[in-house]
Amino acid sequence: MVYDVVVIGLGAMGSAVAAQCARRGWSVLGVERHGPAHSLGASHGKSRLIRQAYFEHADYVPLLLRAYDLWRELETLTGERLVTLTGILLTGDPASKVITGSTASAKRHGLHVEILDAEGIRRRFPMMRPHDGEVGVFERAGGVVFPERAVHAFLGTAVDAGAELRFGVSAADWRRVDPQTIRVKLSGGLEVSARRIALTIGPWLSMMSASTGIPLRVQRNVQAWFRPKTLDFSPERCPAFLLDRAGLPNPLYGVPDFGEGVKAAFHAVGPDTRPDELDRTVTKADTDPIAHALNAWMPGAADEFVGATACMYSLTPDEHFAIGTHPADDRVIVAGGFSGHGFKFASVVGELVADLLEEKAPRVDVDFLSPRRFAN
Ligand SMILES: Cc1cc2nc3c(=O)[nH]c(=O)nc-3n(C[C@H](O)[C@H](O)[C@H](O)COP(=O)(O)OP(=O)(O)OC[C@H]3O[C@@H](n4cnc5c(N)ncnc54)[C@H](O)[C@@H]3O)c2cc1C
Incomplete structure (x- = not known):
């Protein structure tokens, strides 16, 4: 055959x-x-962020719009819930690529986003602690896909x-x-x-x-889960998020607590590895910086460590x-x-x-x- x-x-x-x-x-x-x-x-x-106002490159947006349609089609075909739209908040300095890129993508493709100043973020999402001068781009169409x-x-x-x-x-x-x-x-x-x-x-x-x-460069990347102190971090109240802030090794992103804890990780932080030699042992040296950054962003979100896993990024130049x-x-x-x-x-x-x-x-x-x- x-x-x-x-x-x-x-x-x-x-x-x-x-x-x-x-x-x-x-x-x-x-x-x-x-x-x-x-x-x-x-x-x-367990979770991956999904969003449309793409700061990485506006040319991804038509692909994303089609991707959303096809996720819905797959859900219909299989009867499985694969995507949950929690909304997503991108926060950073107004001049950062995360903010300028996402607003430019939204403008070019007519996507609906809301721009919030620090006070607006605090009012809308009281669990979050933006610095004065930071701004947020909130996209209701953002959320989580279950891998x-x-x-x-x-x-x-x-x-x-x-x-x-x-x-x-x-x-x-x-x-x-x-x-x-x-x-x-x-x-x-x-x-x-x-x-x-x-x-x-x-x-x-x-x-x-x-x-x-x-x-291609393969990079070890650790994602971690934490039990929060309160119910403020449920998907009904807390959106998915990405925080681009000076002092962090790279943007911190995360997913609200769907019952397994709040998940958080730094984007593209970790040593290079060969895929068959990935160090799968996660230590406090991996998870403490994530917990610290998460608690600074959303106090109480990283109250208790639940678990973590190592994964691999395949990075092009x-x-x-x-x-x-x-x-x-x-x-x-x-x-x-x-x-x-x-x-x-x-x-x-x-x-x-x-x-x-x-x-x-x-x-x-x-x-x-x-x-x-x-x-x-
Ligand atoms: C920690 C982490 C967080 C991420 N967060 C996000 C996010 O929030 N949003 C987002 O959109 N993306 C995210 N990503 C990226 C996304 O998960 C990946 O881009 C995607 O999963 C890559 O899928 P893949 O099929 O290319 O690779 P894989 O899932 O690794 O699949 C490759 C497969 O090939 C198999 N294979 C290899 N060699 C052979 C061979 N010779 N013969 C047969 N089989 C072989 C492997 O066993 C493997 O199953 C994240 C990635 C990581 C690691």
Whole structure:
């Protein structure tokens, strides 16, 4: 049998690609070296922020709008609640990129945000402690997506649409055997044939920089949960947040208490690592700075440490994603380098990669994410 597509790696992105391709009626084989929705890659930790007024680059907004539609579609298909809109408050100096970038994105794409000064933040969200002079951008459309549930939903959708998924199996290599066929070597000495490949191996893509031309740095990143002192941090009262403040190692972001505690982490703070050598032992040296910053931002939120886990960022030099054809074979589509902000896009990345596999122009312009930008 020659599969229409073999998807290598079934984390957030690969599971979304497998679901999209199978729903298009293609024969799909997905291979994943670990189990379904595991906690050894980049897609675990109970929650991920989702928002639209994107400070990182206004060109992401059309993708985000489509991503929201596709998350809702996946919820309808599976009957699972995958996204909860708690609203999100971005706070920082008025001149910071978080504030200027999010307001510029909102303006360019006609998104609704509210600008609050420090007093306005205190009145609206009394649990928060902005400094005088800081401002907030509140976006009601922001919130939380639940990663493990989402990956299971993609995998289930893929299987329902006829995909074959193999877990505990890794793809070791591939080679083109004729103009139409690629032979993929799997662990255990097996080989399968495919017309096309989707390469969605998250942090492990860093091991292939020489062949993909995508320079990637993998960074250890710790997310932590704390039991708060009061009920002020429930999602009904407290929005998701991101705080860009001088004195912090990088922005602190977090998620209200959905019953597991308030979650918080610093964006892109941690040592570089190789993906198979990630130090998974979390210590107080990892979590004390998070607790301290969280309690300064929302006193009582980090009253008691609950738990923490180490995860991996795959950072490109410009921290934008890398999605496009493999330089050595245009029948291989690569999607990686999600730089610590990719999960919210998984639903639309699935659609986008399926379009590229089909050689169809994507409905949203993604030229700015082409891996070709690293060629020089
Ligand atoms: C701590 C943390 C917080 C984050 N917060 C946010 C957030 O708030 N909002 C947001 O939008 N994004 C966030 N992100 C980013 C987001 O989670 C990632 O961009 C996304 O999960 C990456 O998914 P992936 O599929 O590329 O990688 P992964 O989930 O790691 O999937 C890759 C898969 O490939 C498998 N694999 C590797 N090699 C092989 C092989 N040879 N054969 C078979 N399988 C293989 C791996 O086992 C793995 O399952 C965060 C990331 C981290 C780490």
